[in-house]
Amino acid sequence: MSSSRRFEGRSVIVTGAGSGIGEAAARAFAAEGGLVTLADIDAAGGQAVCDAIVADGGNARFVQTDATDEASVRAMIDAACAAHGPVRHAFNNVGAAKLGSLEELSLDDWNWTVTISLTSTFLAMKHEIPVMKANGGGTIVNTASMSGRIFTPSAPASYSAAKAGVIHLSQYASCAYAQDNIRVNSVLPGLTATPQIASMFTLEQQAEVASHHQMIHRCVQPSEIAAAVLFLSSDEAAMITGRGLEVAGGGAHPG
Ligand SMILES: NC(=O)c1ccc[n+]([C@@H]2O[C@H](COP(=O)([O-])OP(=O)(O)OC[C@H]3O[C@@H](n4cnc5c(N)ncnc54)[C@H](O)[C@@H]3O)[C@@H](O)[C@H]2O)c1
Numbered sequence: 001m002s003s004s005r006r007f008e009g010r011s012v013i014v015t016g017a018g019s020g021i022g023e024a025a026a027r028a029f030a031a032e033g034g035l036v037t038l039a040d041i042d043a044a045g046g047q048a049v050c051d052a053i054v055a056d057g058g059n060a061r062f063v064q065t066d067a068t069d070e071a072s073v074r075a076m077i078d079a080a081c082a083a084h085g086p087v088r089h090a091f092n093n094v095g096a097a098k099l100g101s102l103e104e105l106s107l108d109d110w111n112w113t114v115t116i117s118l119t120s121t122f123l124a125m126k127h128e129i130p131v132m133k134a135n136g137g138g139t140i141v142n143t144a145s146m147s148g149r150i151f152t153p154s155a156p157a158s159y160s161a162a163k164a165g166v167i168h169l170s171q172y173a174s175c176a177y178a179q180d181n182i183r184v185n186s187v188l189p190g191l192t193a194t195p196q197i198a199s200m201f202t203l204e205q206q207a208e209v210a211s212h213h214q215m216i217h218r219c220v221q222p223s224e225i226a227a228a229v230l231f232l233s234s235d236e237a238a239m240i241t242g243r244g245l246e247v248a249g250g251g252a253h254p255g
Contacts, residue, residue, distance in 0.1 A: 006234045008033030011084035013077065015067050015124060016094040018045030020194030021143065024222035025091050025229050026050075030058030032230065034089070037080035039065035059084075067094040067120035070127075077127045086135035089233045092124040093143040095166075096196065097159035110158040117162035118169070125173055129182060137181025139233045142170045143225075144186040146213075146248045154201070154209050163188075167244045174242030183241040185232045190248025193219040215250025 012029045016022035018040035030036045030053045038053075040046035043064045050062035061083055065076040080087050095117035098109040121142050132138035147155035148163025155163075167186050174184040191197060191209050197219070201209070211217040228247045231237055 005033040006230065006236070007089065010034055010088045011080060011086060012036045012089045012091070012233075013039060013080050013087050013124075013128070014091045014093060015039040015065065015120070016143075017062075018042045018049055020196055021189065021192060021222045021225045022091070022093040023049045024226040025093065026060065027053055027056075027058075028223070028226040028230050029089070029091075029233075030060050031056070034059070035084035036060040037076065037084060037087075038062045039067065039076045041066050067092075067124065068115050070123050073120075073123045074127050077124075077131065081131060087128055087131050088135070088138045090124065090128045090138070090140045091143075091229050091233070092121050092128075092140065094120045095143055095145070095159075095163070097156050097200075099156055099200065102157040105156060105158055109156075113156065113158035114162045114165075117159060118165040121166050121169060125169070125184075129173070129177060129180075132182050133177070133180045138183075139237075140170070140173065140182065140184045141229045141232050142166050142184070142186045144170070144188045144244055146188050146190050146246060146251065149188055149244065149246070150251075152209075152213060154205075170244065171242045178241060183232075183237070185237075185241060186244045187225060187228050187232070188244050188246045188248060189225050190214050190220050190246070190251070192222060192225060194222055210249070214248055218249065220247055220249060 012034040014026040017026040017038035053060040063076045066072040144166040145163040147160045170186040
């Protein structure tokens with residue numbers, strides 16, 4: 001159990017919580033006293049992470065959710081509020097990509113990637129913000145990517161454009177809702193050692209990307225992204241909003 005309890009008794013949502021970065025963040029929020037709603041489309045994966053958190057003494061529940069479906073997102077947020085009280089902290093983390101060069105990318109693959117990586121962020125914020133507004137405020141962190149800020153050759157155009165959209169959407173919302181005491185930031189992971197990356201790149205490719213595009217030549221660990229998410233969500237970051245925080249081993253040199 002963490003000695004720091006920055007989220008004691010607070011209602012927290014983490015999407016994409018069944019694996020990788022979302023799993024690490026859900027575990028970290030719960031370890032600091034958060035009442036965590038884990039949302040994921042994968043019922044088995046999400047429930048397993050939830051069970052592990054509860055077994056460790058945390059307070060968590062899993063709600064199967066399709067982050068690209070508005071009714072599903074709305075129902076998950078309602079369930080979170082009913083179980084844990086009004087949502088105070090949200091980590092909107094779902095995103096994915098289908099690979100292919102700009103010329104090869106089909107319209108279906110473009111739409112799939114933009115929907116899962118950007119539209120999911122819009123849908124989550126659309127329904128989280130009214131709850132926060134009505135209850136004195138809150139914090140939102142959205143998962144973007146270094147690919148949304150600079151050109152990374154391994155990322156498709158659809159994903160890069162969608163993640164740039166996540167950075168800007170976060171900034172937009174931070175301006176629009178600052179007077180409602182809602183802070184909105186994004187995190188920009190570098191290459192992070194998660195199941196999604198393992199399914200897309202061999203270990204050799206991962207090592208090559210990390211050494212060519214990061215000053216620190218290794219993959220980021222999911223727990224290192226989670227630490228940044230918790231900081232941005234915490235009261236320690238009370239004057240930080242509208243920022244995109246790179247957690248990427250020193251970032252990447254452009255091109
Ligand atoms: N891993 C990296 O190197 C890296 C780098 C930059 C950004 N990111 C971003 O970090 C986020 C998390 O990625 P990860 O590497 O941890 O991936 P992951 O595949 O390990 O986890 C993603 C989770 O999201 C869930 N999910 C997928 N589609 C969903 C949907 N429609 N509704 C609800 N849940 C859904 C999956 O079931 C899975 O549990 C993504 O937004 C990704 O784009 C990852």
